[in-house]
Every structure is written in C-alpha cells, then in structure tokens.
Amino acid sequence: MKKWMVAGLVGLMAAGVPGASAKTEADLKEEWESLYFGMYVHYGLGTFIEPGQGKELPNPSVFRPKKVDVQQWAKAARAAGATYLILTAKHEYGFCLWDSRGYDYDIGKTTGRKMDVVGDFVAACKAEGLRAGVHYSVGDFYNEGGMRKRGPVSDPYFKMILKQTEELHEQYPGISIHRFDWAVRFSPKQCTELCELIEKLNPNCLIDLRGKNKSKGLPEGLFAPQEVTTTIVQNRTWMWEPNCRLTPANMLFKKYQTAKGRGANYCVSVGPDRSGRIPQNQLDVLADLTKLMDRDAMAAPASLPSKNVSASGGGRQTQEQLKQLKSLYESGLISKEIYDEKQKELVASLLSGSGGEAVDRERVDLADGLVLSFEFNEVSGSKVEDASGLGNHGKVNGAQWIREGRIGGAYRFEQKRRTQSIRVTDSDSLDCSSVTVAAWIKTDDVGSGWTRIVDKDWLNGYSFSMGGSLEEGKPDRERWHGRSIFEFSNKRWIGTKGKVADGNWHHLAATYGDGAARFYVDGRLDTEKKVKNRAPVKTNDLDLMIGNCHPSHEKEPQPNAFDGIIDEVRVYNRALSPAEVSALFRLAE
Known part of the structure; x- marks a missing residue:
C-alpha cells in the first residue's frame, strides 16, 4: 500500500549541517530514499486490552507496565539495518505515551508521571544512531466523535493537535520524523499551519502527512515520496496480543521487493508485549527477514548497490558505501587510484561480514552467469x-x-x-x-x-x-x-x-x-x-x-x-x- 511523506522545502533532513540551504523536491526525494529501511513500534494502551474488546474505549488504568525496554527496541532495529524507528506516541485509542499538559488520557495519569516512554524512546534511538520518529493518529476513539468522524478536523481539536505537537518538539528535540496518520482530514490550511509550526520548532524534522498527496489537498511546496509498510503482528491494530499470529519472513520479504521495485522505502512493524519487550518469536522473524534482505543486496552487482546507509545491516551498508564511492569518482572528486583502492577494501569488507578476515579482494557479482x-x-x-x-x-x-x-x-x-x-x-x-x-x-x-x-x-x-x-x-x-x-x-x-x-x-x-x-x-x-x-x-x-x-x-x-x-x-x-x-x-x- 502507498504511504506518503511530506516535507517543506526549507532544508529539512539537514541535521548536523550548519547553514543548510533550501532543497528542491529532487533533493528531498533522494534524502528520503536514502533512509531506505525503517521500523515501526506499535505499542500503547491497545497492548494491554484483551482480544475481542473491539473498538470500545478502554480504561486508561489498564496501562501499567513495570518497565518499557526501549533500548531493546532500538538495538533490534539497528541490528536489522534500519535507519529510522517510529513509535506510536498517540495511536487510535487517543492514549498518549507522554504526559500531555491538560490532557487526561495519557501515560502521566496512569503511571503517576513516573514513566516517559517517548522521551526514553528518543534517547534510545540517539544512542543507537537511529532517526527517531513519532506516530500521531489524528483519528482516534477518544477525541471528536471517535474514529467514525469524517470531514475536516474541527478548530478546537486542531488547536489541541497543535498544542500536543508543540509539546513533543519542545520536550523531545531529537524527533526527526513526525508521522500524522489520518492526515487526510486536515484541510490545506491546517496542513500548512502544522508544517510551519514544526518547521519553526524543529527544522530538521521530516513531516509525514499520511493520506495526503497533490490530488488530496497537499499544499504547494510539500513533497510526497513513497513507503511500503508491513507488520510482523497479524491483527487489526498491529499491536501485540496473546497468541497473535505472525507474518512469515518470506511474505515480509515479498513486500520489501515490492517497495524496492517501486523505488519506495520499506518499513516493518513489531509489537512489544506487556513486559515492554519485543518477543523472541518476532525477533526471529525479523532476523530471517534481515538475512533475506542482505542476501538480496549481495546478489546484486557491486556496481549497482542498494541504497541503505544504516550503521548496521551487513551487505546493504557496504554496498551504499560503494555507491557513494563511485559517485565521488564520477564527479572527479577522487582519483582513479584512490577509487580502485577503496573499492577493493569495501568489497573485502562485504565478503568478510562484521569483524571477520576478508577472504579475497576481487570484485564479486553473484548475478553474473x-x-x-x-x-x-x-x-x-x-x-x-x-x-x-x-x-x-x-x-x-x-x-x-x-x-x-x-x-x-x-x-x-x-x-x-x-x-x-x-x-x-x-x-x-x-x-x-x-x-x-x-x-x-x-x-x-x-x-x-x-x-x-x-x-x-x-x-x-x-x-x-x-x-x-x-x-x-x-x-x-x-x-x-x-x-x-x-x-x-x-x-x-x-x-x-x-x-x-x-x-x-x-x-x-x-x-x-x-x-x-x-x-x-x-x-x-x-x-x-x-x-x-x-x-x-x-x-x-x-x-x-x-x-x-x-x-x-x-x-x-x-x-x-x-x-x-x-x-x-x-x-x-x-x-x-x-x-x-x-x-x-x-x-x-
């Protein structure tokens, strides 16, 4: 399924680059695609309700985790080769995983303000070198008539959304992706106002207005590249539940190939259980998926590497370095001698994996013949x-x-x-x-x-x-x-x-x-x-x-x-x- 990312043309994604200039749509498209592979964490109030409860509004008191192991989430994403990790900070029940001022359906009311999942999550992503993202559901069961509400967002509800958006970016400046689900309900004017607010507070943040494109009210000057999103947990909410079915790695890999064929990013969701950790059976599926993706990257000719730039992820990371090296050479920024030397080193690294001794320094093309x-x-x-x-x-x-x-x-x-x-x-x-x-x-x-x-x-x-x-x-x-x-x-x-x-x-x-x-x-x-x-x-x-x-x-x-x-x-x-x-x-x- 198609998903859309939008970003103002003001140098978004220029984190750590002082004085970054405004960027064209082509620049933004290339930067978004360079992220290549991300992960979702679907966790919240829905994790603690019993299966079959349906769309009834749960009592927030059921959310009482003893611990939320956000470090495990981030380490799992990094090991899989993901470049960004997105948390459902406010999902379809309207429950917030941070203490929102003047809002009585959030983690602060159920844990006595002793837990800050969003803050801990952003810190864990930073520690693992991941871009931290938050998912914010515009449509939910708690606010403004519930999920069945259609039509534009009302002014009072939109003011609350602006207030909570301001809170997130003032309290957690490390957020680099802000995803609004059900954003199709925003009017063009509301889209512009929301983006201008985030741009002011956090100019390095990508803004994802899901459901918006040029034919559905996306304002001029905003860009909409693609992402294919899938889930390991097979249910309606994508959150963990007892005895939940899992999507096999080969089926997830098929979606990855679909994303690759479209030139879209690929994002896979996991669902931590009530202990606050991703269960081992989900980690096993994720590991199998990672193997399939790395094998796919290594099977491609070294001169046509994949785009992953993760700090981890085996062959995909090294092949991105090969691509960047080739670009430097073709641009005349490095000599042929340096290009040949560095290429041999990277291919040797590709063959040896992490920390192993390279078996050879010759060029490898597992598609040839x-x-x-x-x-x-x-x-x-x-x-x-x-x-x-x-x-x-x-x-x-x-x-x-x-x-x-x-x-x-x-x-x-x-x-x-x-x-x-x-x-x-x-x-x-x-x-x-x-x-x-x-x-x-x-x-x-x-x-x-x-x-x-x-x-x-x-x-x-x-x-x-x-x-x-x-x-x-x-x-x-x-x-x-x-x-x-x-x-x-x-x-x-x-x-x-x-x-x-x-x-x-x-x-x-x-x-x-x-x-x-x-x-x-x-x-x-x-x-x-x-x-x-x-x-x-x-x-x-x-x-x-x-x-x-x-x-x-x-x-x-x-x-x-x-x-x-x-x-x-x-x-x-x-x-x-x-x-x-x-x-x-x-x-x-």
Missing part, C-alpha cells in the same frame, strides 16, 4: 519461480514445501516417495560448458544408491549427488557413504573429503572450468583437482531434476531420490571463484 535460482521462499501451487530472470521455472512433483529452510522456505524430500522431484524443462541456458552448481542441504539419512540433489544427466551433463548406504561387495559405496560427489560428463567427477550427511545444514558448491574442478563445503574449498580431459561439459536436451535423477536414467524407479531438505539452489554457466562461493555461503549469515 546465473541461469537458475530457486529460493523456495514461498509456495505457489506446483510452480517454483526462477529468480535468475531466464524463466527456468520448476514444477513440483511430490516434494513438500516447509517454512523452516536455511533461508526462508525450502523443500523436503523423502526417498520412500521415489518419484518426487522438482522438474525444470530443458532450455539452452541450462546447457553449460563451464558450470557451478550450489545448494543448501540438510540430511542424515542418505538411503541407498546415489541420491540426487541436482541432476542434468551425470553421464552427458552435470549432476550433484550424495553417496548412499553401504552395500556388501560394493566398496565404492562404502567409500562415498554420506559424502557428496559432483559429476560433469565423460565420467569426470570430484567429491568431498568427509561426510556431510550429519543432520546439519551444509552449503555445497561444485565448479568446473578451464580444466579444474573444485568442491566447496560451507564456503571453504574442500577438494580440488586438475582434469586431464579439459573438454567442456556436454550438453543435452534432458530436463533438469532437483531431488531425483532424470527418469530416462533407469528403466524402473530406483532409489535415487534425495532424503532430506534442499534450499537455495543455484546454477551458473561459469566457474565461480573462491571469493564468490564464500560470498554465496555468507548470504545465509
């Missing part, structure tokens, strides 16, 4: 979407989709269902003379036979397998039991040194190109060998199979079906470098 990419993050009937952009979609036959993959969802395969597979129709793009095949797998029961992870014909193409159970009189089975093997036509192969069928997640990647074959386990080179026959991988017109061999391999169904979980399957038409395989593995961190 990608011909098939199955993320398995959501299920759509029997179809699996190919994220490579080449249309190599898969068709599921018998495999079970699960939510608990290595990154988002995955598919579970059972060997007893011998015809199970994900089948990809043959295409020219899948015929690779040099190749990389990679996947996350989790198995502890490899069954019997050579169980296939990815198969495009082991004899005349390429195939990724697990060594099956021991069989008397077949020493090769004993030697390869629990290990993985990669075959690339003409009976050429390479395998892992040790067993990877141990019940844990492992990232396997095998490459062939320029007469060399390499096998990587969990981002590290495991085995390597030169191949005397340097011929390219053979091509064929067989479909690619995941979780099983191609039916044409055997006259009767054989025990070649994989037993375990497969996630994040990728095929490249080139041999990835050690640094690129390491970066691919780190997408899950």
Whole structure:
C-alpha cells in the first residue's frame, strides 16, 4: 500500500549541517530514499486490552507496565539495518505515551508521571544512531466523535493537535520524523499551519502527512515520496496480543521487493508485549527477514548497490558505501587510484561480514552467469519461480514445501516417495560448458544408491549427488557413504573429503572450468583437482531434476531420490571463484 511523506522545502533532513540551504523536491526525494529501511513500534494502551474488546474505549488504568525496554527496541532495529524507528506516541485509542499538559488520557495519569516512554524512546534511538520518529493518529476513539468522524478536523481539536505537537518538539528535540496518520482530514490550511509550526520548532524534522498527496489537498511546496509498510503482528491494530499470529519472513520479504521495485522505502512493524519487550518469536522473524534482505543486496552487482546507509545491516551498508564511492569518482572528486583502492577494501569488507578476515579482494557479482535460482521462499501451487530472470521455472512433483529452510522456505524430500522431484524443462541456458552448481542441504539419512540433489544427466551433463548406504561387495559405496560427489560428463567427477550427511545444514558448491574442478563445503574449498580431459561439459536436451535423477536414467524407479531438505539452489554457466562461493555461503549469515 502507498504511504506518503511530506516535507517543506526549507532544508529539512539537514541535521548536523550548519547553514543548510533550501532543497528542491529532487533533493528531498533522494534524502528520503536514502533512509531506505525503517521500523515501526506499535505499542500503547491497545497492548494491554484483551482480544475481542473491539473498538470500545478502554480504561486508561489498564496501562501499567513495570518497565518499557526501549533500548531493546532500538538495538533490534539497528541490528536489522534500519535507519529510522517510529513509535506510536498517540495511536487510535487517543492514549498518549507522554504526559500531555491538560490532557487526561495519557501515560502521566496512569503511571503517576513516573514513566516517559517517548522521551526514553528518543534517547534510545540517539544512542543507537537511529532517526527517531513519532506516530500521531489524528483519528482516534477518544477525541471528536471517535474514529467514525469524517470531514475536516474541527478548530478546537486542531488547536489541541497543535498544542500536543508543540509539546513533543519542545520536550523531545531529537524527533526527526513526525508521522500524522489520518492526515487526510486536515484541510490545506491546517496542513500548512502544522508544517510551519514544526518547521519553526524543529527544522530538521521530516513531516509525514499520511493520506495526503497533490490530488488530496497537499499544499504547494510539500513533497510526497513513497513507503511500503508491513507488520510482523497479524491483527487489526498491529499491536501485540496473546497468541497473535505472525507474518512469515518470506511474505515480509515479498513486500520489501515490492517497495524496492517501486523505488519506495520499506518499513516493518513489531509489537512489544506487556513486559515492554519485543518477543523472541518476532525477533526471529525479523532476523530471517534481515538475512533475506542482505542476501538480496549481495546478489546484486557491486556496481549497482542498494541504497541503505544504516550503521548496521551487513551487505546493504557496504554496498551504499560503494555507491557513494563511485559517485565521488564520477564527479572527479577522487582519483582513479584512490577509487580502485577503496573499492577493493569495501568489497573485502562485504565478503568478510562484521569483524571477520576478508577472504579475497576481487570484485564479486553473484548475478553474473546465473541461469537458475530457486529460493523456495514461498509456495505457489506446483510452480517454483526462477529468480535468475531466464524463466527456468520448476514444477513440483511430490516434494513438500516447509517454512523452516536455511533461508526462508525450502523443500523436503523423502526417498520412500521415489518419484518426487522438482522438474525444470530443458532450455539452452541450462546447457553449460563451464558450470557451478550450489545448494543448501540438510540430511542424515542418505538411503541407498546415489541420491540426487541436482541432476542434468551425470553421464552427458552435470549432476550433484550424495553417496548412499553401504552395500556388501560394493566398496565404492562404502567409500562415498554420506559424502557428496559432483559429476560433469565423460565420467569426470570430484567429491568431498568427509561426510556431510550429519543432520546439519551444509552449503555445497561444485565448479568446473578451464580444466579444474573444485568442491566447496560451507564456503571453504574442500577438494580440488586438475582434469586431464579439459573438454567442456556436454550438453543435452534432458530436463533438469532437483531431488531425483532424470527418469530416462533407469528403466524402473530406483532409489535415487534425495532424503532430506534442499534450499537455495543455484546454477551458473561459469566457474565461480573462491571469493564468490564464500560470498554465496555468507548470504545465509
């Protein structure tokens, strides 16, 4: 859904820049988009009412938290890579999370003025390097006829809004985003008066009039870029309630991709419980979402980085630095030598993560040569979407989709269902003379036979397998039991040194190109060998199979079906470098 940010053209967002000049709409748009990713905290009186109470006005005395851990909120946002954090200072019940003078439906009346959630929140955001925002609902159940009130805001109510806005910015000058929900009820004159007041009190604050745009009474000189907002807590108010359902990370990530496609910011909401803390199950969803977003950023070419400028957030932060470095070079502000040196340092940082030793300083592009990419993050009937952009979609036959993959969802395969597979129709793009095949797998029961992870014909193409159970009189089975093997036509192969069928997640990647074959386990080179026959991988017109061999391999169904979980399957038409395989593995961190 579209949301709108408005900001007067007076140099808003110029925090810490003395004498900042007035800015154009293009400047404001760029500054807003540079925030890229934010978080919402939906917390207040609604957190303490019982489910099913509906829209009845609650007694404010139910709001009696022993503690509100705003530091945990801010730390969680920073760890997720958010650049701004917004608190529902006044939500739809009309209850204020600060002690508002002359107002009897606020935290001061219920806690004896011993708690100031807004003040503590702004201080916590400052400590974590986040922009602090407040959400103020113009429509509520307490004031002026309740939420059903339509039409312009009355003069007495608007005067109260001005008074409370003045309080917020005088008491908490650290507020840098002020979001008014139901702002569509403001008249153009009221919008202007409100913005002029905030501009006077806090010229570095962005003003968000939700529901306003040029066709809905937005005054001239104000700007309205986009934001896509979603919630982890699935209910009407977005606030915590007992046994509340949560939105899976893969569904939140889909909204993130929508925002990215629109050029909009992305904001995700959490709901602290009655202890004043974000519950662990919500933090787990947030962590999974962060992994998906970082993986998406790292999968893009380094020359086309994402826009995140968070003080945290892994790959997204470093890629923004790469973008800024390129801009400096193209503007002639730094030399080619400095550009090359700093670029290598940033790419090394991107590969090493936080605090780790860089594995390589070469340029990494995980989209180059990608011909098939199955993320398995959501299920759509029997179809699996190919994220490579080449249309190599898969068709599921018998495999079970699960939510608990290595990154988002995955598919579970059972060997007893011998015809199970994900089948990809043959295409020219899948015929690779040099190749990389990679996947996350989790198995502890490899069954019997050579169980296939990815198969495009082991004899005349390429195939990724697990060594099956021991069989008397077949020493090769004993030697390869629990290990993985990669075959690339003409009976050429390479395998892992040790067993990877141990019940844990492992990232396997095998490459062939320029007469060399390499096998990587969990981002590290495991085995390597030169191949005397340097011929390219053979091509064929067989479909690619995941979780099983191609039916044409055997006259009767054989025990070649994989037993375990497969996630994040990728095929490249080139041999990835050690640094690129390491970066691919780190997408899950």
